[in-house]
Amino acid sequence: MKARVHVTLKNGVLDPQGAAVRHSLRALGFDGVEKVRQGKIIEMELTETDAAKAEEQVKAMCEKLLANTVIEDYAVEIL
Amino acid sequence: MRAAVIQFPGSNCDRDLAVAFDKVSGHNKQTQMVWHKESSLPQGLDVIGIPGGFSFGDYLRCGAIAARSPIMRSVVDFANKGGYVVGICNGFQVLTESGLLPGVLMRNAQLKFVCKDVGLKVETTDSIFTNEHKKGDVVTYPVAHHEGNYTADAETLKTLHGEDRVAYTYTNNPNGAMDDIAGILSENRRVLGMMPHPERLNDPELGGVDGSKLFESIAGSLVSA
Numbered sequence: 001m002k003a004r005v006h007v008t009l010k011n012g013v014l015d016p017q018g019a020a021v022r023h024s025l026r027a028l029g030f031d032g033v034e035k036v037r038q039g040k041i042i043e044m045e046l047t048e049t050d051a052a053k054a055e056e057q058v059k060a061m062c063e064k065l066l067a068n069t070v071i072e073d074y075a076v077e078i079l
Numbered sequence: 080m081r082a083a084v085i086q087f088p089g090s091n092c093d094r095d096l097a098v099a100f101d102k103v104s105g106h107n108k109q110t111q112m113v114w115h116k117e118s119s120l121p122q123g124l125d126v127i128g129i130p131g132g133f134s135f136g137d138y139l140r141c142g143a144i145a146a147r148s149p150i151m152r153s154v155v156d157f158a159n160k161g162g163y164v165v166g167i168c169n170g171f172q173v174l175t176e177s178g179l180l181p182g183v184l185m186r187n188a189q190l191k192f193v194c195k196d197v198g199l200k201v202e203t204t205d206s207i208f209t210n211e212h213k214k215g216d217v218v219t220y221p222v223a224h225h226e227g228n229y230t231a232d233a234e235t236l237k238t239l240h241g242e243d244r245v246a247y248t249y250t251n252n253p254n255g256a257m258d259d260i261a262g263i264l265s266e267n268r269r270v271l272g273m274m275p276h277p278e279r280l281n282d283p284e285l286g287g288v289d290g291s292k293l294f295e296s297i298a299g300s301l302v303s304a
Contacts, residue, residue: 013230016190016255065147068140068176070183071230 001046002079003058007067008039051078080104080301083111084128087145092131099278103298115148125301126163129170141226142172151177164270171272180272182231188255194223198250203243207300208271211292218289220275227274229256
């Protein structure tokens with residue numbers, strides 16, 4: 001079973017990297033970009049075969065390591 | 080004074096920190112180096128240093144992997160029992176990731192690695208790390224980091240100020256840190272995390288001795304047998 005975790009900065013947390021990407025996109029002529037937020041995707045293959053149990057495990061991983069919940073949100077997809 | 084320095088793959092200020100501890104430790108009290116895979120600490124320690132560097136290549140988040148290494152469970156226990164811990168630069172990041180200190184060190188606001196000497200104001204003398212200073216003293220320490228932008232929610236900041244737990248502020252903020260915060264103390268005032276490097280300005284040969292006072296403060300407070 002595969003899982004995909006999206007880690008993003010919480011709303012309201014300043015994202016200087018996203019702002020730099022937006023500036024660069026504008027410089028390339030992509031004028032319609034109002035805001036960019038940068039995050040990361042973590043994919044994993046699990047031995048668990050039960051989707052609900054897998055989701056529970058991955059959420060625990062997010063809380064313990066994959067995300068810093070002081071500044072980051074996470075979303076778990078079981079594929 | 081019995082000191083130990085924790086070493087992670089990618090630590091690069093571990094030896095400097097050990098030299099700084101050795102200098103104030105007195106007769107044959109050699110600082111002990113402890114590898115991250117160890118699960119227990121040497122007996123009888125007074126203070127533990129978490130050094131600067133790029134532990135685990137800064138993978139995932141700065142300090143995140145190091146904070147979950149086997150030895151850090153013992154360091155957290157040591158701190159929770161009232162032991163003294165100082166984390167410098169990457170060490171500060173490890174301490175926030177391990178939950179011993181609140182907040183987080185984010186990417187510098189201007190997205191640049193900053194490597195220079197900065198002015199620091201001593202905001203509290205109520206700790207073993209700063210008690211040789213006078214409140215408001217300005218010292219110069221080097222900084223060298225890409226993620227030193229101290230960030231915490233409004234409530235945490237209010238608590239830090241209210242409990243006199245901001246140890247140092249920048250006189251000229253180099254990284255966007257909230258309220259110019261360069262170093263903070265834990266609730267019991269026994270854990271210090273700071274971005275600047277006192278161990279790198281601790282000998283006239285290195286260009287100055289401003290950093291020595293922090294180590295002298297620690298040694299002066301921890302007179303052990």
